[in-house]
Amino acid sequence: MSASFSSLTPDRVLDAVEVGGLRSTGRCLPLRAFENRVYEVELEDERRLVTKFYRPGRWSREAILDEHAFLVELAAAELPAVPPLDLGTGSTLAEIDGILYAAFPKVRGRMLDELDDERLRQIGRLIGRVHAVGAAGDAPHRPRFTVERYVHEPLAVLLSGGVVREPLAGRYRDVALRIADVVAKPLARVKTQRIHGDLHWGNVIWGADGPILLDFDDCLVGPPVQDLWLLSRGDSEEARRGRAQLLEGYEIFREFDRSTLALCEPLRALRIIYMSAWIARRWDDASFRSGFPAFGTDGYWAAEYEALFNIFESLSGQASPFTSGGG
Numbered sequence: 251m252s253a254s255f256s257s258l259t260p261d262r263v264l265d266a267v268e269v270g271g272l273r274s275t276g277r278c279l280p281l282r283a284f285e286n287r288v289y290e291v292e293l294e295d296e297r298r299l300v301t302k303f304y305r306p307g308r309w310s311r312e313a314i315l316d317e318h319a320f321l322v323e324l325a326a327a328e329l330p331a332v333p334p335l336d337l338g339t340g341s342t343l344a345e346i347d348g349i350l351y352a353a354f355p356k357v358r359g360r361m362l363d364e365l366d367d368e369r370l371r372q373i374g375r376l377i378g379r380v381h382a383v384g385a386a387g388d389a390p391h392r393p394r395f396t397v398e399r400y401v402h403e404p405l406a407v408l409l410s411g412g413v414v415r416e417p418l419a420g421r422y423r424d425v426a427l428r429i430a431d432v433v434a435k436p437l438a439r440v441k442t443q444r445i446h447g448d449l450h451w452g453n454v455i456w457g458a459d460g461p462i463l464l465d466f467d468d469c470l471v472g473p474p475v476q477d478l479w480l481l482s483r484g485d486s487e488e489a490r491r492g493r494a495q496l497l498e499g500y501e502i503f504r505e506f507d508r509s510t511l512a513l514c515e516p517l518r519a520l521r522i523i524y525m526s527a528w529i530a531r532r533w534d535d536a537s538f539r540s541g542f543p544a545f546g547t548d549g550y551w552a553a554e555y556e557a558l559f560n561i562f563e564s565l566s567g568q569a570s571p572f573t574s575g576g577g
Contacts, residue, residue: 254347255287255306256535263289266346267301267353270338284537285467290356298356299335302467303349311343314350316389317469318342320444327383329376330462332357359455359462367495373454373461373481374499377446380463381474382504384444388471392444395472397437400520401430404527413530418551425558426523432565433516440473440510449477474506479514480521485564519561522554 277292482492
């Protein structure tokens with residue numbers, strides 16, 4: 251990570267916003283974010299911008315522009331996502347001190363702790379419309395949702411650096427690879443398209459007219475079910491009922507392959523593995539150390555392993571999948 255990224259100053263943030271002629275009041279507030287550096291900037295015309303400085307090395311310029319293109323298409327379809335602005339440079343993406351950045355209008359809304367069936371159906375309708383737009387185009391520079399990206403590459407990070415320690419490392423590896431074997435063929439067969447990719451409740455706020463989707467930083471080409479299971483995760487009766495309400499709204503605007511609901515638990519397992527590797531890759535960043543204080547402890551890995559084991563057991567129907575090996 252470049253030194254300039256880890257030590258962005260308010261003056262440089264304001265310079266970035268004003269590059270195309272906009273004028274700020276000088277008010278610049280850092281916002282909580284792990285992967286990128288994000289600031290709220292107040293303009294003299296009383297507008298507020300959320301300016302995102304992308305972590306160097308994570309996305310190429312072309313990949314970020316694919317994200318922006320998707321957001322612009324969603325806005326053109328009058329959907330409540332937040333497209334980036336042209337700061338007066340002729341592009342939605344600019345660069346300062348080797349750091350790519352973009353600015354977005356600040357939108358107001360609130361997160362809801364509990365959602366009734368109607369709100370679940372409402373957000374289901376929105377996701378259906380988002381996916382209709384997503385299916386109409388491609389994002390050639392965005393990641394593809396594959397077992398290689400979500401299991402094998404993360405597993406290499408976790409094991410090669412000794413992040414997961416023995417004797418648990420061998421068992422963690424085995425259950426992760428067994429889940430990968432179960433999901434590889436179904437995932438390869440499923441139809442994919444542009445999706446949000448990280449649509450958990452933290453990326454949904456509720457405005458006066460309903461839900462607004464935030465943070466397409468992880469948008470990718472993957473199965474539509476990925477944008478549903480995170481909003482109603484797990485295999486409990488309550489989770490299945492929540493997904494049913496989401497789909498009732500979704501299918502008003504777009505067909506959904508219900509056979510892919512069988513991927514919900516495997517996709518949850520892939521996310522567990524991927525997220526742990528994401529934290530491990532960023533462990534030199536102080537914000538990750540303070541944000542995930544339990545990471546790397548024996549208790550953390552025991553809980554992660556238990557979650558993976560339980561998912562695999564539910565998929566395999568076996569009382570104990572570890573009849574041999576496992577380390």
